Amino acid sequence: MITYDLNLRWQAGDEANELMTEAFGNLIYEREKGVAGYYNLPVNSKLIVTEVQAFMASSEVVKKSDTIVVIGIGGSSLGTKAVDSMLRHKYPNAKRLLFLENPDPVDLERKFSTIEKERSIFIVISKSGTTVETISIFKAVLKRFDIDLQSDDKERVIAITDEGSALCHFVDTHGLKAYTIGHNVGGRFSVLSSVGVVPLTIAGYDTCSLLAGSAKMVERFFDAKEEHMLIKAAFIATNWREYRMNVLFAYGNLLEDFTKWYVQLWGESLGKIDRCGNRVGPTPIGHIGSVDQHSFLQLVMQGPRDKSVTFLKVEDFEKDIKIPDINLEHIQKCDYVNGRSFNELLNAECDATMESVSNEEVPVDMITLDRVDERNIGELILYYELLTSLVGSMLHIDTYDQPGVERGKKILVEKFGR
């Protein structure tokens, strides 16, 4: 179960109420007309899980593998990584997921040195099929591990891409196993498509429950409207010029990759030129509690009132360590947590920080997971995706494109003197 509490210090007026009604209608339209495909993934991807499970049952290569190497960047890795980071501690027997993302020689060398071909599955993921980082790393992997696509090696290689892409044609040529994404599912909305479901299922995670949790969120939203989401979206969309940043302050290291996924989802979806030609969009920032209470918090407390803060808390980590009832001479000042647990301390810090930030009149809200499990993660993913679509609709932008990143790519090609 997830609970959502708002303390935004803001009341929706007539204009905001209109925006909410309009945005809700837009999302119904987007879903019905297939403008954005992610709404239907929780249901549609169940088929992929079934298919992957059948493949796993029949593939000796998969059975003998303990590592899934995911070659992909941005939307092709962030979501899978986020889910893996959140669930890993509960699955001691899950296969290792190793992400080759950045074309960074030091990082690649370090990761390459931990890969054994005979115990690995290689999943190359590129929506466009021509992501230069991903294709270059894929080539380096083929060479480094002497993977011959004419031989049995090809059973270790899976591709995930859009139908009709260059990578898709490559796959056909070699008869590789492949899954498609769907043209109306953007990279940053693709974690519940084959992009996330294939590697997570092969790794051993219960992706059925992940999809079930997300399906329920879609249902609840379209049936019951989830008014707290509409209000939060309207607050962000109408106040972003004052509160230019939204800080996702997540308590627990296992949530760090989720904050990175959120930053991509918001950054690429909402940083746009709107239909009137204005540059718009709030800036997403991720932080981890309680570590960043010792870093970013001072700025939130006494710096300019240009941020809203969303706290993300896990009620029960289901693993806990007691703080021993030890009295250290002269340091008794810290004894007030003796006999309590780290889970309690972390959450009390979250609550205390939210209270102190809110007392400074900073708009805050809190998302509380009763625990980290597949259903809650599925719900949380959909919560953020729906929220993003709502804000995008209210900002009058195209939430699903990313025209701004093309220019850098062109300059890159020129630099290499093509």
Add this chain to the structure above:
Amino acid sequence: MITYDLNLRWQAGDEANELMTEAFGNLIYEREKGVAGYYNLPVNSKLIVTEVQAFMASSEVVKKSDTIVVIGIGGSSLGTKAVDSMLRHKYPNAKRLLFLENPDPVDLERKFSTIEKERSIFIVISKSGTTVETISIFKAVLKRFDIDLQSDDKERVIAITDEGSALCHFVDTHGLKAYTIGHNVGGRFSVLSSVGVVPLTIAGYDTCSLLAGSAKMVERFFDAKEEHMLIKAAFIATNWREYRMNVLFAYGNLLEDFTKWYVQLWGESLGKIDRCGNRVGPTPIGHIGSVDQHSFLQLVMQGPRDKSVTFLKVEDFEKDIKIPDINLEHIQKCDYVNGRSFNELLNAECDATMESVSNEEVPVDMITLDRVDERNIGELILYYELLTSLVGSMLHIDTYDQPGVERGKKILVEKFGR
């Protein structure tokens, strides 16, 4: 060598010139009067290195250890972690540094399971001596690894804290080995004090060169003024209301922890109420290229013009992997990097992104390290510390305090019903 290039699209007027002159004078004053102690660390900490080296030569416990467990949070860990992350790949034989920072039961359990007492040194670091997270984790470590401070075990424990702190008194009681920090060295400015120098030296890093690089930067700054720093500081200080965020876009995974250190340094130092009672301060944000070109870049390119971007690049990683000259059927579009290297690709992406961002009239600057070594890291640390002091002086704030975080701590104690 490090080069600094500015393309801020801004000219300093009379007012800004005055600010620069005044700030430069203020820093001279701060250094001479000991207002901030970090200016002298590059010279003063050489003694600590010598002492630690003597201790290492005589301690059997250190010789038999392969892990340094650092128990500390915020300023007590971020800087050390940043240096470790940047240098690790060059020191295959360095002792492992393991950071116990967050009071997060899942993270602690995972790390505890990798610790063997007989092969570990435990360094507990708290400037105040009463950081509740750190002291609680220290207690858990004492219990978990059955460390008896009345026995020989105490040779494995080192404390780093302010003179006269509660932890300092505790250390005296038990006759533990300890190093002090200096009252005028704030946590976030302490990486070149005993806080960073002790664990990094014991791990096996060449901290003498680190200090030499930083000493040279202090010298150059006070002798030759390093005008580019004054201009950048003046730009930030006079334009932060328009350019509310500074994004440090660092190319290379090994720089990620450095961006976190930068976020703390700026966030805690510059997010303040100024002498006129105004809430001021730019917001620091860290991102990693090329990964976050697939995430945050769209927002920088087409979102509101409320950010400046600093690019951080490493000319030569000294480890490289060639992109094989393989032709993949149908994906020839990516062949333009064939035969080049990942180092080249990463840096070309950095250059292309800077160019495309700058074309959008976003103020940018670039910091280029010819390579990652101790001297360059030392210089980079001092560059950022001096820059922070300059901006703080120009914003008319106290750069070195952090009053905003105290309220949350009080609420925390109340929550535990003391």
